Amino acid sequence: MHLGNARTALVAWLSVRSRGGMLVWRVEDLDGPRSVPGRAAEQARELAWLGLDWDDGPWRGELGRSSAAPAEWWDEPWEESPGPEWWQSRRSARYAAALRRLEGQGRLFPCALSRRDLQQIASAPHGSVSGACGVSLRAAEYPADLRPTAVEPGWLERLLADETAAGEAGDSVRLRVEDEEICWHDLLYGRRCENLAETCGDFVLRRRDGVWSYQLAVVVDDAEQEVDEVVRGADLLDSTARQIWLQRCLGAPTPRYGHVPLLVGNDGEKLNKRDAALELAALRRSGVEASAIVGYLACTLGLRPEATPARPTELIAGFSWQRLRREPAVVPDDVATRLRHG
Template sequence: MTAYRGRFAPSPTGPLHAGSLVAALASWLDARAHGGRWLVRMEDVDTPRCIPGADTTILAQLAACHLLPDEPPQWQSKRGALYQAALGRLVRTRKAYPCACSRKDIEDALAAQGRPRVRGQEAPYPGTCRSGLHGRPARAWRLRVPEGVVRWTDRRLGPQQQDVATEVGDFVLRRADGLWAYQLAVVVDDADEGITHVVRGEDLADNTPRQLVLQRALGLGAPAYLHTPLVLAADGEKLSKQNGAMPLDLRDPLAAMNAAAAVLGLPGQATSLPDALAAWVRHWPFLQSPGD
C-alpha cells in the first residue's frame, strides 16, 4: 500500500485567514490520522497576485499553530521546467494545442452559438482553435478535453460528476501572459511530490474533474480528494482575501485553532495546543471514504 502523503498549498497573496486555517488544519489532521507525511507548497505561479513576504508570513503562522511540514516547503515559481516538460508531452501526443482567442473572442463565439455567458461563471471554451490558428498568432495553450462525464467520489461530499468537455471545454495550460495555469501546475506538483491525498476547501471541488482529466492525459495516478466546509463571511460569501478577510489573530493560537476545529465538527479543547492537536487526530472522522 502506498504511504500517505498530503499537502497544504496556500497562495501567498496575503496572510492566512480563518478559512485557510481550516484547510491547513484539516490537511494536517488527515495526514497525522493516517500516519502519513504532510507537505507545504506555495502556489505562487500567479506571480502578479502574490505579495512579497507573504510566504514567510504564512510559514510563521503555521509554525505558531504547531503545523510544521515534514519536508522543506516548495515554491511553484521554481518549478517551471517541470511544467514545461509536461506541456511538451501533451503537445507531442496531440493532447494540447495553441490557442489564439482572447476573452472577447470566446464570448463572441459563444454568443454566435446562442450560448451567452452567464454572469459570475467562467465561459466554456467553444473549441475555436481546435482545428488550427488559421494564421492568427498563438496566445495560450489548451488541453484537448475528451468527451464524456468525469466521475469521482469525494471523501466528504460523496459521488460527484461533471461533463468537463461541455461545461468547461478545452481549458488553459499556459496563459496568454506566459504564466503557467493553476490546473497544470497543481497536477504536475502533486505527481512530482507523490501526493496520495488532497484535502482542501470545498470551493476548489469543481477543479477536481479538470485535474482528473489532465492526470489521465499525462498518464498519472489520481490522489484521493476531500473537500472541507467553508468559513463564510457575514454576507454569506466564502471568506477570502479577495473579500477582505482579516489575517489570523494568533495572539492566542489555541483559540484560533479551536475555531477552525469547530468548522470541521471537532470538539473544542481547553488544554495546550499540542494536546488539542493530539485529541483532534483521535477524533478525525475521515478515515474511510463514503460507502466504505
C-alpha cells in the same frame, strides 16, 4: 493567512496525521506580480504558531510553537531546505516538459482568444447553460467547434522560446478534452461526476501572458512529489475533473481528494484578503491565543461540540471525514472579540 485558509490547513493536517502520513508544504507562487515577497514564509510561521507542522517543504525551522513563542521568533529568518524545489515559480522546466509530452500526443493547440472574446461568443443569442467552471455559457467555456483544424509544426517550441509572446499578443495553450464523464470519490462530498466537454471545454495550461496554469502545475507537482491526498477548499471542487483528465493524459496517478466547506461572512461571501481583522497575524497581535483559534475552527467543522481551546494534537484521535459538516460555516462579526475573551 485568514481563518478560512487556516481551517483548511487544519483539516489537511488532521487527515494526514490521523493516518500516519507525511505532510508537504508547497509554495504555489506562479503569478509573479501577485506574489508578495516573504508572504509564504509568514504564512508558514503562522501555521506553526497554531501548532501545525510538516515533513518536507522549503524551510527548516522550529515548528509547532505555541502562542507563548517569543516575539523575536517572528522575526527570525528561516533557512530554506535543500533538495526538491517546493516553489512553483522555480519549476518552469518541469511544466514545459509536461507540455511537450502532451503536444507529442496531439492533445494541445494554441489559442489567440482572450477571456473577453469567449464571453462575447458565449453571449451570442443561442441560449446558455450554467457550467461547473462558474461561467454561464451557451455550451462550454471553450466549445470544441472553436478548435483549430490544424496547427503548424513546431508551434509549441516557438511559443516557449519566444519570451516576447508573453502578454496580450501571445497565444495561450489549451488541452483538448473528450466528451465523456469523469467520476471520482470526494472524501467529504462522495461520488462526483463531470463531463468537461459540457462544462469547461478545452482548458488552458499556459496563459497568454506566459504564466503556467494552476491545473498543470499542481498535477505535475503532485505526481513528482508523490502526493496521494489533496485537501483544499470547496471552492476548488470544480478543478478536480480537469486535473484527473490531465493526470490520465500524462499517465500520472490520481490522488484522493477532499474538499473543505468554506468559512463565510454574514453576507454569505467567502473570507478573503479584505477581511484583514480575521487574518492570523492580526488575531495574534490582538491577544488571541492559538489554542482558542484551533478550538473555534474545530467547532465550525463539527469536530467539537463547543469552541473550547484545543491543540491540534488533541483532535487527531477523533478526526474523521465523516464527522465534518458539508455546509459553509458563517463567521460572526464579533468572532475576534469572542476568541479573545472565550
